[in-house]
Amino acid sequence: MVPVVDRRRVTALYLLLKNLRKRRRRRIWVHPINQRRRQFGAFHHLVTELRLDDDRHLKYFRMSAEQMDELLSVVGPELARQSTNYRAAIEPKQRLAITLRFLGTGESFSSLALQYRLGTSTVSGSVHTTCRTIESQMLAMQFPKPTEDMWKVIAGKFWSKWNFPNCIGAIDGKHVNIVAPAHSGSMFFNYKKTFSIVLLALVDADYKFTFIQVGDFGRASDGGVFQNSILGRGMEAKDLSVPADNPLPGSGVHGPMPYTMVADAAFPLKTYMMRPFPGSNIPRWRRIFNYRLSRARMVVECAFGILSARWRVLHTRLNMKPENADAVVMATCILHNYLMTPSQNQTWLDEAEERGNVLPAVRNMGGNRGSREAYDVRERFCTFFCSPEGRVAWQDQMV
Template identity: 50%
Template sequence: MERTLVSLLCLGAVYLRMKRRRRRSKWVHTVLRNRRLHGEFHRLVQELRLDDAWFQHYFRLDKSQFDDLLTKVAPRMHRMDTNYRRAICPAERLAACLRYLATGDSFRTIAYSYRVGHSTVCGIVTEVARAIWDCLVEEFMPVPTTEDWRAIAADFSQRWNFPNCLGSIDGKHVVIQAPNNSGSLFYNYKGTFSVVLLAVVDAKYCFRVVDVGAYGRTSDGGTLANSTFGQALRDGTLSIPEDTQLPGAAYLGPQPHVFVGDEAFPLCRDLMRPFPGVNLSPRNRVFNYRLSHARLIVENTFGILSSQWRMYRQVIGIRPANVEACVKATCVLHNYLRRSTRTRREPVAVSAGEMSVLQDIRRVGSNNAAREAIHVRETYASYFSAEGAVPWQPMA
């Protein structure tokens, strides 16, 4: 009898909840039905096609780049019409995603302007971002081969006077809204919540390796150690070229190819960081100056990325997994634009005074390193103060 009474009470509660639930008054809202007449893609975007500069300001891509990108990703975004509604075309899906990446506006703002549902925009942005990464990564951010590493080292030697350099490495905190039930995992030292973008950049401001999704509380060194790139660097499976003699210093013997980073990274045979401390010898100050000159390439690249895609200027209020998809999409689009744009402005070189200020900003880090790594850094320091000296460096 009691069980029957409890069951009846439960059924009654469910019935009352269903009765109180607001019934859906319209299958598709009247405003959304007029999408093809008054939606931003069907009106404003088509007018912007008449002006190249305005179109590029709107999407960060010119018309030819937009159309070329559409041909690459359209097969991944095509949807079939149904008896109830017409599908959103791939071009409109791509436009909504690029608009979000370019402005960082909320999904609801884009939903109103494009006259689609809020949840629809959320699904479109994530889906298109993943499609952009999958369709472009093999062509514009492939895994570097030995020949690729040699070409990068040649560019660093020619453009930035750092021989045997394979890339500049650093981490960027992408600010996000605190995920539910995440505790302090995403809370970083800057007092915000973030995921980390770890990147290796070549001498031409292009991303060569990216790792996205590490917790904001993790240091750059810890992010490197936990990343696939860091594990490959530690295991020696990166296809790094064999040791090569430094120009004009055959007596020093073959030296390893290295990545350059700041004080947050550990000193390794294949990864150079500055000498720690303030009262340094002239020789060590020259090394820090030359290393900072090459390392700032990744800082400049992050600046280009965040100025091009204003998503990075906002607090991103989506799930970390979707943030990862958007960040990877902007990185591969950055390479796509760098290699397909004919004219572009190179970042201004840092002056000697600015470089000295940057060198005074130091973070405390561990100074534990293997003897081989210490020997490699000492060799580079000696080289930069002798055969490898350049007129614009500080006097040793």
């Protein structure tokens, strides 16, 4: 007589054997090399020694030991994890150290894992968690909601430092390269023939970001990243507390003039955004305007230079999911504002110039045709820059 086979028992036995095989494969929770991280790992030795040398600590972590301690006090509580019977939790300070080293160099997760004697997944998880924590805990502090007084202070500094009146910021967009995400088609593919996400930023007269937007598709430039951004929609709707039109410094002849941003030719001409006159064979007064606008607009280029010189990860291809890449870029911008020290700006700019690497610019951030009112505002700026009240002594030589 042939015995009857119970399919449910056979299935249960198969699953049990499969689980047992999995358990046999993973005989250890922590690799023996990683178990000796306290004796030989970079965090417990090199990092400790670096605190005794300010210059080397700054080169390694891109910030001083005091700044790192202050940063840890902000994000540390959110990075703490509970130890288990199988493994000890990685302390918040080590998670922060790994993240800063990654942001400062762009080293691979596997390389950092070997240095710190941790698992590769632990390193990647630490970086992503820390970047998101920096964003959640520090974004509102470093990017406060704009007020009318804030815009007026920024405009005053642009006039005193960069000789452009009624200017509330310099704006630009840059590509940050990423490894092509799976099943993304050409959505992230840009005109440079690489895959990227877009970083859009508005910068004040002291190289600090006042607005950032991260994560637009690399190919989205032709659709107008600025016009679809929170900043673009807010400026168009006039709900960002921008002050009312005000006469230019020392002159009421030109009438009330709007507060405006300065941008390159990739951006649209608006009453609230000035772009240069096109072409090279243009009248002298327009060349003077282009020079004065370029002088003010270089602030945003310098800000990107400082950002990428400090955080070299931006010059690599980020090999991670787009949402994780967004968090990494956002964290670098927040830390840029947090660590901004006027006395160190030139050092970072020199490093950026020495390395020669620049983030690729985004093209066609909006339509090229401006309104009649916008053209009139630009012409009135031209007249002001050639008047005794608005001219600077060296502009004639520069054009």
